[in-house]
Structure formats: C-alpha cells, structure tokens
Amino acid sequence: MFKFLKEVVGGSGTGLKDLPYNIGQPYPSAWGSWTHYRGTTKDDGSAVSIFSLSGSNAQDGHLAAGRNGVKRLRTVRHPNILSFLHSTETETSDGGSAKVTIYIVTEPVMPLSEKIKELGLEGTQRDEYYAWGLHQIAKAVSFLNNDCKLVHGNVCLASVVVTQTLDWKLHAFDVLSEFDGSNEASSGQMLQYAWLVGSQYKPMELAKSDWTAIRKSPPWAIDSWGMGCLIYELFSGVSLGKTEELRNTASIPKSLLPDYQRLLSSMPSRRLNTSKLIENSEYFQNKLVDTIHFMEILSLKDSVEKDTFFRKLPNLAEQLPRQIVLKKLLPLLASALEFGSAAAPALTALLKMGSWLSAEEFSIKVLPTLVKLFASNDRAIRVALLQHIDQFGESLSAQVVDEQVYPHVATGFSDTSAFLRELTLKAMLILAPKLSQRTISGSLLKYLSKLQVDEEPAIRTNTTILLGNIASYLNDGTRKRVLINAFTVRALRDTFPPARGAGIMALCATGSYYDIPEIATRILPNVVVLTIDPDSDVRSKAFQAVDQFLQMVKQCYEKTNTADTTGSVVGISSVPGNASLLGWAMSSLTLKGKPSDHAPVASVSSSTPIPTPSNASSALDTPSTAPVRVRSTSDLAEISVPASPTSTDGWGELENGIHEEHESDKDGWDDLEPLEESKPSSVLANIQAAQRRPVSQHVSQTKQASSLRPKSVTKLSKDEDDDLWGSIAAPAPKTSKSLDLKSTAADEDDPWAAIAAPAPTTKAKPLLASRGRGAKPAAPKLGAQRINRTSSGM
Numbered sequence: 101m102f103k104f105l106k107e108v109v110g111g112s113g114t115g116l117k118d119l120p121y122n123i124g125q126p127y128p129s130a131w132g133s134w135t136h137y138r139g140t141t142k143d144d145g146s147a148v149s150i151f152s153l154s155g156s157n158a159q160d161g162h163l164a165a166g167r168n169g170v171k172r173l174r175t176v177r178h179p180n181i182l183s184f185l186h187s188t189e190t191e192t193s194d195g196g197s198a199k200v201t202i203y204i205v206t207e208p209v210m211p212l213s214e215k216i217k218e219l220g221l222e223g224t225q226r227d228e229y230y231a232w233g234l235h236q237i238a239k240a241v242s243f244l245n246n247d248c249k250l251v252h253g254n255v256c257l258a259s260v261v262v263t264q265t266l267d268w269k270l271h272a273f274d275v276l277s278e279f280d281g282s283n284e285a286s287s288g289q290m291l292q293y294a295w296l297v298g299s300q301y302k303p304m305e306l307a308k309s310d311w312t313a314i315r316k317s318p319p320w321a322i323d324s325w326g327m328g329c330l331i332y333e334l335f336s337g338v339s340l341g342k343t344e345e346l347r348n349t350a351s352i353p354k355s356l357l358p359d360y361q362r363l364l365s366s367m368p369s370r371r372l373n374t375s376k377l378i379e380n381s382e383y384f385q386n387k388l389v390d391t392i393h394f395m396e397i398l399s400l401k402d403s404v405e406k407d408t409f410f411r412k413l414p415n416l417a418e419q420l421p422r423q424i425v426l427k428k429l430l431p432l433l434a435s436a437l438e439f440g441s442a443a444a445p446a447l448t449a450l451l452k453m454g455s456w457l458s459a460e461e462f463s464i465k466v467l468p469t470l471v472k473l474f475a476s477n478d479r480a481i482r483v484a485l486l487q488h489i490d491q492f493g494e495s496l497s498a499q500v501v502d503e504q505v506y507p508h509v510a511t512g513f514s515d516t517s518a519f520l521r522e523l524t525l526k527a528m529l530i531l532a533p534k535l536s537q538r539t540i541s542g543s544l545l546k547y548l549s550k551l552q553v554d555e556e557p558a559i560r561t562n563t564t565i566l567l568g569n570i571a572s573y574l575n576d577g578t579r580k581r582v583l584i585n586a587f588t589v590r591a592l593r594d595t596f597p598p599a600r601g602a603g604i605m606a607l608c609a610t611g612s613y614y615d616i617p618e619i620a621t622r623i624l625p626n627v628v629v630l631t632i633d634p635d636s637d638v639r640s641k642a643f644q645a646v647d648q649f650l651q652m653v654k655q656c657y658e659k660t661n662t663a664d665t666t667g668s669v670v671g672i673s674s675v676p677g678n679a680s681l682l683g684w685a686m687s688s689l690t691l692k693g694k695p696s697d698h699a700p701v702a703s704v705s706s707s708t709p710i711p712t713p714s715n716a717s718s719a720l721d722t723p724s725t726a727p728v729r730v731r732s733t734s735d736l737a738e739i740s741v742p743a744s745p746t747s748t749d750g751w752g753e754l755e756n757g758i759h760e761e762h763e764s765d766k767d768g769w770d771d772l773e774p775l776e777e778s779k780p781s782s783v784l785a786n787i788q789a790a791q792r793r794p795v796s797q798h799v800s801q802t803k804q805a806s807s808l809r810p811k812s813v814t815k816l817s818k819d820e821d822d823d824l825w826g827s828i829a830a831p832a833p834k835t836s837k838s839l840d841l842k843s844t845a846a847d848e849d850d851p852w853a854a855i856a857a858p859a860p861t862t863k864a865k866p867l868l869a870s871r872g873r874g875a876k877p878a879a880p881k882l883g884a885q886r887i888n889r890t891s892s893g894m
Contacts, residue, residue: 255326493530568606
C-alpha cells in the first residue's frame with residue numbers, strides 16, 4: 101500500500117518502460133507547464149490521455165504543484181471532473197543532470213480550444229453547445245465550492261477538456277486547495293500555488309494577495325471570477341490577455357450578459373454562485389440542454405413523459421448539432437434501450453440517428469444494442485424492431501442472424517397477435533437470405549407451413565408470397581418437395597381470392613425451378629381451373645400463368661424436335677416475376693395493418709355474390725358463409741384432378757410412399773390435409789353438387805382416364821372410395837342401391853335429391869387426402885367417412 105501511494109504522490113522511481121501505456125503525439129496546447137499527449141493502453145489499445153510535467157530537480161515548485169494536482173485529481177470524483185486512471189514519476193539523467201517527470205493517465209480527452217476548432221459550429225447550434233458545456237463546468241465548480249469547500253483557483257479555457265462524447269470536464273488541479281474560511285483572522289497564504297495562476301485571471305483580492313478579504317469572501321468568489329474569464333474566452337475566441345479585456349461584452353450573448361456581469365463583480369461577496377447560475381440563467385434553457393438533461397435522468401421519469409419525449413425526439417434530433425447528437429445523445433439512447441429505461445418509440449429515434457453514421461460506425465455503436473433487444477420480452481419493443489428491420493437487417497451478419505436474432509424472432513410465428521405474426525412474416529424477407537440451410541429446412545419452413553393455414557387470410561396470402569421470394573435460398577431437394585405442394589395444393593385452393601392470386605404469382609416467379617413434366621402434369625392442370633375463377637383478378641393472373649407455362653412447354657417441344665437438348669429444359673427466367681412479387685408482398689404487408697381486419701373480398705362459389713370490402717369481415721364470421729368456404733375448396737378439387745396414369749396433383753409422391761422413410765425430416769408440407777375446416781353439408785353445397793352430376797362430358801373423361809391407368813390401379817374395386825372422379829361421373833348402376841341406403845340422411849336436407857343423380861361415392865376432396873390407393877379395404881364407403889385426420893402422424 102505504501103509503495104502504491106508513493107508512486108501516486110511522490111513517484112515510484114521506476115522507468116518509463118514500466119508504464120502500461122503507449123505515449124503518442126502531443127496536442128498543441130495544455131494548461132500551465134503540462135504537455136498533453138494522445139495515448140493507448142498496451143493491453144487492448146484503447147485510447148487514453150497522458151499528461152506529463154518535467155522539472156530539473158525533485159524540489160522544483162512546478163513539480164510540487166504537479167504532485168498536488170495528481171493527489172487532488174485522484175481523490176476528487178465527479179461526472180464533470182476529469183477521470184483519473186494512473187500516475188507515475190520517473191527520474192532520468194540528461195547530460196549529467198537529473199530530470200524528473202510526472203505522468204498522469206486519464207480518460208481520452210482533447211483540449212477545449214482544439215475541439216471548438218474541429219467542430220466548427222456556428223449560430224444557434226454553437227450557442228446551444230456552449231450552453232451545455234458551460235452548464236457542465238458550472239456543475240463541477242459548484243461541486244468543488246459548495247459541496248467540498250475547495251477552491252480551484254484557475255478556471256479558464258485551458259483548464260477545460262472535452263471527452264469523446266463531447267462532454268466538458270474540468271482539470272488542472274495544481275492550485276486546488278481547501279477554503280479556510282473559518283480562520284478569518286489568519287493572514288497566511290491560503291492558496292499555496294497561487295503563483296501559477298496568470299495575472300490576467302486573478303480577481304483583485306487575489307492579485308493583491310489579500311488573504312484576509314479572501315477568507316471573508318464566500319468559497320465560490322475566486323472560481324466565479326474564473327467562470328467569467330472562461331465565458332469571455334469562449335465567446336470572443338481569443339485567450340484573455342489582461343484583466344481589462346473582460347469589460348468588452350460585445351461577443352457575450354444577451355441572455356447571458358447579466359449573469360456574466362454578476363460573476364465578475366468587483367465585490368467578492370456579490371459575485372454570483374455557480375449553483376445559482378445553473379438554476380436561474382435563461383441562457384441554459386434551450387433544446388440541447390433540456391434534451392440531454394432529460395436523458396440523464398430518464399429513470400426518474402414516468403411512462404407518459406418517456407413516451408411523449410421519445411415520440412418528439414426524431415424531429416428534435418434534426419435541429420440539434422449533428423456531432424453532439426451522434427457522440428452524446430446516441431450513446432445515451434442506446435444505453436437506455438439496452439437497460440430497459442427507454443420506451444419502444446425510442447427505437448425510431450435510435451435508428452434515425454444511426455442512419456447518419458457510416459456503415460462501420462453503425463455496426464459498432466448501434467447494431468450490438470439492436471441484437472440484444474431481440475431478446476426482450478416487451479412486445480412493444482419486438483413490434484418496433486420488426487417494423488424497422490428493413491433499416492438495419494442488411495447490416496446484420498449471417499452468423500448473428502442465425503444464432504442470435506432468428507431464435508427470438510421465430511417466437512412471433514406462433515404469437516397470439518395476428519399483427520405480430522404478420523410482422524414476423526415480413527421480417528423473413530430480410531432475414532431469410534442470412535439463414536443457414538439447416539435453419540430454413542428445420543425451422544422456418546415448418547412455421548410457414550402452419551401460417552399457410554392461418555385463420556387470417558392476409559397472413560395466408562403473404563406466406564405464399566414469402567415462399568416465392570425465398571425460393572432461391574432453398575436447396576434443390578427442398579424446393580422440389582415444398583414449392584409445388586405449397587402453391588398448388590394450398591394457395592390455389594384457398595378461399596381468399598388474393599391468396600389464390602398469390603399462389604399463381606408465386607408459381608410464375610419460381611417457374612425456372614420446375615422441369616417440364618412437373619409443369620405439364622402438376623402445375624398447368626391446377627392453374628387452368630382458375631381461368632374460370634369468380635374473381636376477375638385471379639382469372640387474369642391464371643391466364644397469364646397458363647400462357648407462360650405453355651410457352652415453356654412449347655419451347656421444350658421445339659428444342660426436343662431440333663435435338664438441341666435431351667429433354668431437360670430450364671424454364672424461363674423468373675427474375676421479373678420475383679421483382680414484381682416482392683413489391684406486391686411489401687405493399688400488402690404495409691397496407692394490411694391488422695390482418696384480423698381483413699377477410700375474403702370475394703366468395704369463390706359461383707352462386708354466391710361477391711361481398712364488398714365493408715362487409716368482408718362479417719362474411720367470414722357468419723355461420724352461413726362457412727359452407728361457402730368449404731364448397732369453394734371442394735369445387736376446385738373436383739375440377740383440378742387431371743386424368744393421368746399417375747397422381748399429378750402435387751401429392752402423388754407422398755401417396756406412393758416415396759417420402760415415408762424421411763418421416764423425421766418433414767417440414768410441414770409432407771402431411772398436408774385439405775383446407776376444409778368443416779364438412780360441406782349445407783343445402784347450398786348439395787344443390788351445387790346436384791347441378792354438376794348430370795354432365796355427360798365427365799363420364800367419357802372418366803372412362804378414358806380408367807383406360808389409361810396401370811393394371812395395379814384397375815384392379816381396385818369399382819365402388820372403392822379412392823376413385824376421386826366419382827364425384828363428377830354418373831354412378832355405376834350396381835352401386836346405386838348401396839349409395840341410396842347410405843345417403844338417406846344427406847338426401848333429407850337436399851330438396852334436389854328426388855331429381856338429381858345419386859350421391860357420389862366420395863366427397864370432392866383433393867387427391868392428396870388419401871394415404872395410398874391400395875392401402876384400404878375394398879368395402880364401399882361414403883366420401884364423408886373417408887376423411888382421415890390421422891395422416892399427419894396421430
């Protein structure tokens with residue numbers, strides 16, 4: 101302990117090589133005989149400031165005063181006083197004479213005079229910054245005079261330094277001494293090192309060394325005079341040459357002039373206390389001072405005050421000096437958000453300030469805070485992050501997104517708030533390109549599979565669009581397994597017209613990922629059906645898609661005939677489609693607001709009128725419309741089943757058991773069920789079914805399809821419920837009796853039963869609902885009994 105004190109106060113006698121800091125270039129100016137150097141630590145290279153003072157021998161008066169400054173700086177702590185880090189004293193031999201040097205290491209600072217030149221502020225912004233700086237120095241002087249009963253003795257421009265966050269701090273404590281006001285009768289010297297103070301900075305009583313008068317004066321009398329000298333040098337832009345220059349008030353702001361004159365009163369007892377200067381001066385009442393002061397006491401404010409303040413802050417920040425905002429306000433704001441004292445609206449201000457930084461500075465000063473905020477449990481913070489993710493998402497590294505951001509963002513997929521689910525979906529447009537294949541296949545696609553059957557139609561629509569946009573980031577195997585199934589089986593059969601339109605757009609945008617057999621047997625049959633969709637926009641998109649895919653097939657045919665290719669043809673470029681799709685997705689997500697406020701804008705049943713946007717939401721909620729939703733899905737399923745020797749509805753591979761061995765790798769599209777949420781048992785649905793049955797054209801198509809099937813298929817019983825064409829073909833005579841017996845309950849509610857064709861052998865369900873064509877017994881069953889919800893692994 102004694103050795104440490106000796107090092108701090110009297111010097112350790114060790115060489116400079118033992119100093120754990122590197123000394124850099126000196127600044128042009130410093131207080132007194134000190135030299136101010138830039139420096140860095142040897143451990144991590146962080147910046148510091150190093151002050152040095154040299155003398156010819158250990159008894160030099162400057163060295164004695166310097167040791168007093170080291171001791172005072174080390175023991176006095178205040179936010180507006182320079183922070184002490186380390187000190188040492190070395191003795192070297194220079195040409196036979198000893199040279200003693202004192203080193204003080206502090207936080208990195210810069211002389212105020214140099215910082216003013218660097219900032220180059222003018223007008224109102226200059227006055228606001230000066231006001232903030234003087235406010236800080238006045239607090240430091242008030243702390244010394246009123247709380248510690250100390251006298252600094254030489255407050256001036258040279259005794260003020262500026263930190264990296266542009267805070268002003270007081271230093272140069274060589275003259276600092278206790279105020280001995282209790283011993284008024286004493287005539288001894290109170291300030292031992294007063295001789296270091298320049299004559300131009302000394303008040304009259306100090307210049308005369310009238311220690312009796314000084315002891316009778318208030319503790320702040322000498323330093324209040326120094327504050328007046330600092331104000332003069334600050335606004336005049338020149339160092340004080342002689343005391344008489346203080347009478348020149350032309351450069352002093354009018355709002356500060358009365359206080360300036362009271363600080364320089366010729367009577368020590370009438371000089372203004374610096375604490376009163378802080379409290380009452382009109383000059384300190386400006387936007388910058390008020391804003392920084394509010395941020396510094398943010399934890400003491402209530403939620404209403406915080407919310408009001410942070411909503412005004414983005415506009416206010418534009419009016420404040422840019423350098424002060426970036427170096428002072430931005431760190432305060434980031435810290436407040438990180439430790440939970442700031443409200444969610446502060447994110448808007450943080451990102452706006454961050455946009456003024458360079459990319460490198462943004463990554464250092466803002467991104468770490470944003471990454472930590474993703475782990476917040478505050479829903480308002482999560483919403484704010486997702487709403488603004490387009491402003492900083494590109495700056496996040498792939499590793500940070502995959503390991504730190506996505507695990508927290510993914511919780512929003514299953515959030516009870518539909519608004520938060522949609523924002524999470526939108527965020528994937530930015531984050532998905534940075535995710536690993538393992539995360540995409542093992543997590544993201546499973547969430548998207550659930551969202552594609554979300555209760556909110558807007559979310560279902562945007563999920564389809566998102567899949568189209570991130571298709572390029574999926575590997576070939578995942579694309580082959582997911583895209584066609586997601587777009588044709590779910591999107592094209594959705595009850596919400598924009599969702600069907602989105603499915604068509606997604607197919608067009610990802611056209612280059614499908615081979616010709618898939619286009620001909622799985623895509624075109626499903627898209628052609630939508631050319632008669634009740635919604636005009638869906639019909640228009642369907643015709644465009646049919647033209648695009650037919651053109652691709654035609655190109656393949658022409659190239660095959662000319663022997664240019666071997667049959668493996670790459671589709672047309674999907675870049676234009678992707679570009680328009682992304683724009684559509686963003687506008688949809690932006691304009692939706694709360695997804696729960698939106699419902700199908702049109703019914704897909706041809707016998708039901710299209711609801712207007714005003715009653716769209718009520719159309720979803722009323723029980724009478726539920727059969728319409730189911731009917732629309734079944735209608736599309738009836739029409740879209742292609743007459744092909746193999747299953748070509750997007751699920752043939754699954755029905756034939758191709759993917760059964762990969763049960764553990766399912767991403768949500770392997771065990772899809774139809775979109776029907778309730779049984780199509782309404783009277784309206786039965787009437788529509790009856791109207792379709794007499795069509796003789798379908799009978800011939802059924803016979804033709806039967807003749808094309810392999811033997812393994814034709815061996816099945818004619819009355820087996822896996823014949824999905826039964827719903828639109830005339831029933832075989834020998835099964836009509838059985839069907840009549842089992843469909844009695846359904847016919848009781850069907851006023852058209854007496855004149856309509858008998859009920860079909862199966863319900864009009866999508867082809868994918870069946871587990872396998874040969875896996876069930878040959879006993880005749882009704883379609884309603886065929887629903888098997890255990891296909892997902894129950």
